[in-house]
Amino acid sequence: MYYFIVNPNSRCGRGQTIWKKLEDTLNASGVEYQAFLTEKPGDARIFASRLTSGCKESIVIIAVGGDGTVNEILDGLSFCGSITLGYIPAGSGNDLARSLKLPGNPVRCLKKILHPKYYKLMDYGVLTYGDGEVAHRRFSVSAGIGMDAAVCHNILFSKTKRLLYKFHVGRLAYLLVGLKQLMLAKPSKGYILLDGVQKVEFNHAYFISAHIHPYEGGGFKLAPDASFEDGKLTVCMMNTRKKRKLIPFLACSLLGKRSSNMGIRFYTCKEIMIHMEQPLAVHTDGESCFCQKDVQIHCISKKLRVIV
Numbered sequence: 465m466y467y468f469i470v471n472p473n474s475r476c477g478r479g480q481t482i483w484k485k486l487e488d489t490l491n492a493s494g495v496e497y498q499a500f501l502t503e504k505p506g507d508a509r510i511f512a513s514r515l516t517s518g519c520k521e522s523i524v525i526i527a528v529g530g531d532g533t534v535n536e537i538l539d540g541l542s543f544c545g546s547i548t549l550g551y552i553p554a555g556s557g558n559d560l561a562r563s564l565k566l567p568g569n570p571v572r573c574l575k576k577i578l579h580p581k582y583y584k585l586m587d588y589g590v591l592t593y594g595d596g597e598v599a600h601r602r603f604s605v606s607a608g609i610g611m612d613a614a615v616c617h618n619i620l621f622s623k624t625k626r627l628l629y630k631f632h633v634g635r636l637a638y639l640l641v642g643l644k645q646l647m648l649a650k651p652s653k654g655y656i657l658l659d660g661v662q663k664v665e666f667n668h669a670y671f672i673s674a675h676i677h678p679y680e681g682g683g684f685k686l687a688p689d690a691s692f693e694d695g696k697l698t699v700c701m702m703n704t705r706k707k708r709k710l711i712p713f714l715a716c717s718l719l720g721k722r723s724s725n726m727g728i729r730f731y732t733c734k735e736i737m738i739h740m741e742q743p744l745a746v747h748t749d750g751e752s753c754f755c756q757k758d759v760q761i762h763c764i765s766k767k768l769r770v771i772v
């Protein structure tokens with residue numbers, strides 16, 4: 465039995481069309497499946513939780529949607545028995561699919577899942593935040609604080625994105641929101657603590673992102689060396705006095721090239737504590753974790769079995 469968790473609203477409604485095609489293929493192939501369609505944010509987490517809590521048997525869950533849908537599913541999983549995750553990208557950014565090199569065609573992706581040849585044990589990250597009540601949120605691709613998260617927050621509630629998708633230029637929304645946030649962005653003082661021992665202070669950080677996979681924000685290769693199988697986070701920190709230095713860095717990232725920008729620093733660690741002097745936007749896989757001054761992020765090694 466295959467369990468599908470589908471976000472019909474992903475890519476501004478394209479998820480619904482993609483699911484129709486997948487349903488036709490599934491019905492024609494005669495495989496046994498059950499589908500759960502989300503109606504609102506948070507539903508994918510509830511479905512994943514219901515399917516896995518207390519389940520000691522092997523289970524295959526297939527996510528149909530964007531990185532946000534995978535994020536919610538991962539966040540809802542109870543690792544009681546053996547869980548295998550299949551993923552059919554139907555979102556706007558699809559950074560996980562890009563990194564795993566999954567087929568762009570949803571039906572081809574489905575066939576790959578129904579006849580799997582390769583599996584990978586993937587790391588995932590956990591972000592911890594909150595002063596009084598501490599909250600945890602898992603992520604599969606990346607988590608960040610600062611400008612990158614502000615872009616994600618803005619995109620989540622953007623009306624322009626929906627309009628641009630109607631004209632098939634949805635990715636332009638990321639660029640426009642990115643430019644707006646670039647103009648608004650203010651650097652912050654603070655420090656990071658790597659693996660509880662290495663403290664690094666900074667005065668002009670625009671964002672700090674911790675990666676399991678190299679991409680973020682719909683194709684920005686912020687952490688080219690990130691590996692999802694090394695049990696570690698690759699941390700990317702943009703710390704510069706000159707805001708204009710962000711432009712060549714982001715342009716190189718979008719082109720998938722390595723930047724020689726002096727303001728960018730990379731670290732590898734199992735866990736990181738980030739302190740910012742003022743509350744800044746925080747995201748996990750593009751999903752909002754509100755504004756925070758302090759967050760902790762750690763990596764769980766090779767826990768999630770994924771069909772690739």
Ligand SMILES: Nc1ncnc2c1ncn2[C@@H]1O[C@H](COP(=O)(O)OP(=O)(O)OP(=O)(O)O)[C@@H](O)[C@H]1O
Binds near residue numbers: 472532
């Ligand atoms: N039925 C629904 N209606 C409205 N929002 C939904 C629904 N189901 C899920 N969501 C929310 O939609 C958001 C985005 O979903 P998702 O990431 O799958 O698509 P996307 O934003 O198009 O893709 P990407 O994250 O790859 O850019 C998530 O925050 C999720 O909680």
